[in-house]
Structures are given as structure tokens and as C-alpha cells.
Amino acid sequence: MNEKKEALRIEILKYIEKHSRVDLGELAVLLGAEEADVANEMAEMEKEKIICGYHTLIDWDKTGVEKVTALIEVRVTPQRDRGFDRIAERLYNYPEVYAVYLISGSYDLLVTMEGKTLKEVSRFVSEKLSPLDGVLSTATHFILKKYKDHGTVMVTKKESERIPVTL
Structure with missing residues (x-):
């Protein structure tokens, strides 16, 4: 080229x-x-799959739609000849799973998922993710507030923090 x-x-x-x-x-x-x-x-x-898709970033907090986003760290036992790929594939095929990443550090995979409630996400982790063969442990973190997402600042600044003074 x-x-x-x-x-x-x-x-x-x-x-x-x-x-x-x-x-x-x-x-x-x-x-x-x-x-x-x-x-x-x-x-x-x-x-060529260099451009994999087009996405719209939505601030769901402003829509009134209840939605919970969780980051789940997953420690797994890699499989002979497949490494982490088989478990990652099982995870990304769940419709509620938004993203799966192989990461460095004390955990192996980072799973991003969305659900309607904390309970729904917890149920997914305990009933679907944790029982999978090869999954050793998980740690779930819930997103409480987004300040910046995909390069876009999600919070609006107040015009002025100053208190107006009149004479």
C-alpha cells in the first residue's frame, strides 16, 4: 500500500x-x-474488518431507562491449545455481555455487561459465569457514574461556580 x-x-x-x-x-x-x-x-x-462497526454513545441516565453496567474481572484456567479463547467465546456469546477483553494483572478476562438491575447482573455472575468450567473466581464492579466514555465527556459543567454579587 x-x-x-x-x-x-x-x-x-x-x-x-x-x-x-x-x-x-x-x-x-x-x-x-x-x-x-x-x-x-x-x-x-x-x-477488511478494520472498521468493525459504527456505534452511538447514549447517556442512558438522561433517558429514564433503568440500566446497570458492570465490569467483571474473571480469573480462569487456560486450556491446552486454546488458551483463554474458548472461555472468552462462551462469554461473548451471552447477549447481555457487551465486551470481553484478555487483560494483564491478577485477573485474566474483563467482561463488561449490562442488566436492568444489580440483582440481574449478580444473578448472571452467580448462575451463568461463575459455574463455567475453568472459571476460578470473579470480582464484580458496578459503574456508578460515567464521567467520560469512549472519549466523550458525559458530565455537563455548570456555567459558573461563582456566586453573583449585587450592590
């Missing part, structure tokens, strides 16, 4: 990672490229 094409790809990826709803014409202007070139590169990167 030539350097110009690779540079265009990197710039496209950097921009759409933060602004996935951008108009292709607008993106082409921002990058100083032809719209057709941007569209072709994006289609090619989708085909």
Missing part, C-alpha cells in the same frame, strides 16, 4: 472514531481528499 493511501486511511480512522455520523463529503473536505476516494477507502476498510 502506498504512503498516501495509508495516510488517508489513518486520517479517516482517527476522525470517524470520534465522529461516526460524519457526511462523506464533509469528511473529504476536512481531509483534503476526493469524496469517492474516502468512500472507497471506508468500504475497503469495512470489507
Whole structure:
């Protein structure tokens, strides 16, 4: 791949990672490229699974919808010839599981999941996750407040912290 094409790809990826709803014409202007070139590169990167999907970040706290997000650390026994892959696959196939990562440190996997209540998440961990062959232990952490998510600040600042003074 030539350097110009690779540079265009990197710039496209950097921009759409933060602004996935951008108009292709607008993106082409921002990058100083032809719209057709941007569209072709994006289609090619989708085909190559470099671009894996497009997501919308929603602040569910502002919708009134009850939703609990949990981060679950999982310690497992890796399997011969498969390592952590088999257990990770079983976990990511559950519809309530949002993400599964192999991590360094005292735990092996980090599972992100969503449920309607703390009890629902706890039930998932105790009834589905913990009994799996190879799972040694888990530690569940509930998200209480999101300050920043996927690069987006989720809290709004007050306009001014100063107290108005009148004479």
C-alpha cells in the first residue's frame, strides 16, 4: 500500500472514531481528499474488518431507562491449545455481555455487561459465569457514574461556580 493511501486511511480512522455520523463529503473536505476516494477507502476498510462497526454513545441516565453496567474481572484456567479463547467465546456469546477483553494483572478476562438491575447482573455472575468450567473466581464492579466514555465527556459543567454579587 502506498504512503498516501495509508495516510488517508489513518486520517479517516482517527476522525470517524470520534465522529461516526460524519457526511462523506464533509469528511473529504476536512481531509483534503476526493469524496469517492474516502468512500472507497471506508468500504475497503469495512470489507477488511478494520472498521468493525459504527456505534452511538447514549447517556442512558438522561433517558429514564433503568440500566446497570458492570465490569467483571474473571480469573480462569487456560486450556491446552486454546488458551483463554474458548472461555472468552462462551462469554461473548451471552447477549447481555457487551465486551470481553484478555487483560494483564491478577485477573485474566474483563467482561463488561449490562442488566436492568444489580440483582440481574449478580444473578448472571452467580448462575451463568461463575459455574463455567475453568472459571476460578470473579470480582464484580458496578459503574456508578460515567464521567467520560469512549472519549466523550458525559458530565455537563455548570456555567459558573461563582456566586453573583449585587450592590
